[in-house]
Amino acid sequence: MSAPVVLWDLDGTLLDPAGAITGGIARALAEHGHAVPEDLRRFVGPPVGVSLRAFTDVPEERIPEVVATYRARYRTEGIEQTRVYPGVAELLGSLHGAGVRMAVATQKPEPTAELLVARFGLDRWVETVSGAADDAAAVPRGGLAHDKPAIIGEALRRLGVHAPDPARTVMVGDRRYDAEGAAAHGLDCLGVAWGFADEDELGACFAAVARDAAELAGLLAGYTSPAPAGR
Structure with a gap:
């Protein structure tokens, strides 16, 4: 497996x-x-x-x-x-220790995203940072994309995951762009209530919503445990 x-x-x-x-x-x-x-x-x-x-x-x-x-x-x-949200670093460390593979998939320009991931030590746990093209450009340049489906697709490609198993692969985000990007690849997206979506966006877009890192850990267990529970 x-x-x-x-x-x-x-x-x-x-x-x-x-x-x-x-x-x-x-x-x-x-x-x-x-x-x-x-x-x-x-x-x-x-x-x-x-x-x-x-x-x-x-x-x-x-x-x-x-x-x-x-x-x-x-x-x-x-x-x-900028700060890491409470409990997030501990959650990443726990997932990494359990053998979960992780990547960042963000619409922030990739060089800036890489800088931030390294600045806050998150590169200890995530394998790659897939980001957007130059955010001043109307048309993507340099092989990078603006849209979330393409950014997620690139993250999966870099991980060598060419046919993601929706029972074992999940996106975590705070905006509808994350959910729409995940759906384009047949994947669920878990929402976090500490981000920038309002309640309507949270309720409409995500498979489930976590109010804190501990609750998110419980939701992720359904995708990352050795024997994932049926959904």
């Missing part, structure tokens, strides 16, 4: 950006003279460039400069605001 696989979203699931994303986007928009939308939580999940196109009136030719301002401040200030 192949080892179980858990795929993790990053922001809102493993890491708490603590306002680094929403505050950073607001400051970058204001600095370039653009209106700041009221609901900045929508920006957590998709690449920043995708969200700027969807939720603001920033012209296409100005998006790269807004993203560049946001990214520069994020690397100098935002990372210092």
Whole structure:
């Protein structure tokens, strides 16, 4: 029997950006003279460039400069605001010790995601970080994608999992993008209530929702235990 696989979203699931994303986007928009939308939580999940196109009136030719301002401040200030959610490191360590294979699958640009995973020591437990293309680009470049199904597919490819067993493979995330990406591969997605989805999104998108890391450990046992319970 192949080892179980858990795929993790990053922001809102493993890491708490603590306002680094929403505050950073607001400051970058204001600095370039653009209106700041009221609901900045929508920006957590998709690449920043995708969200700027969807939720603001920033012209296409100005998006790269807004993203560049946001990214520069994020690397100098935002990372210092970020924290691992309570209980998450312990859960990753326990899963790794039990032989579970893990990867991060995030719509954050891959170099930044790799930096964060290493910065917080999560690379002790996850085998690979599959991320998005340059988030200022309208069209994916360099072999990386923007959309979550492709990012999840790349994580599975890097793990050598070409036909994932839905009883032994699961995604964990906090937004509908995670659930939709998992569904594209025939997989369940477990939701975490500590992220950025509202109650309606949590109720509509996920196979089950955990309120804390201990509850998530119990839900994951259904996919990672030696004899998975029927679902």
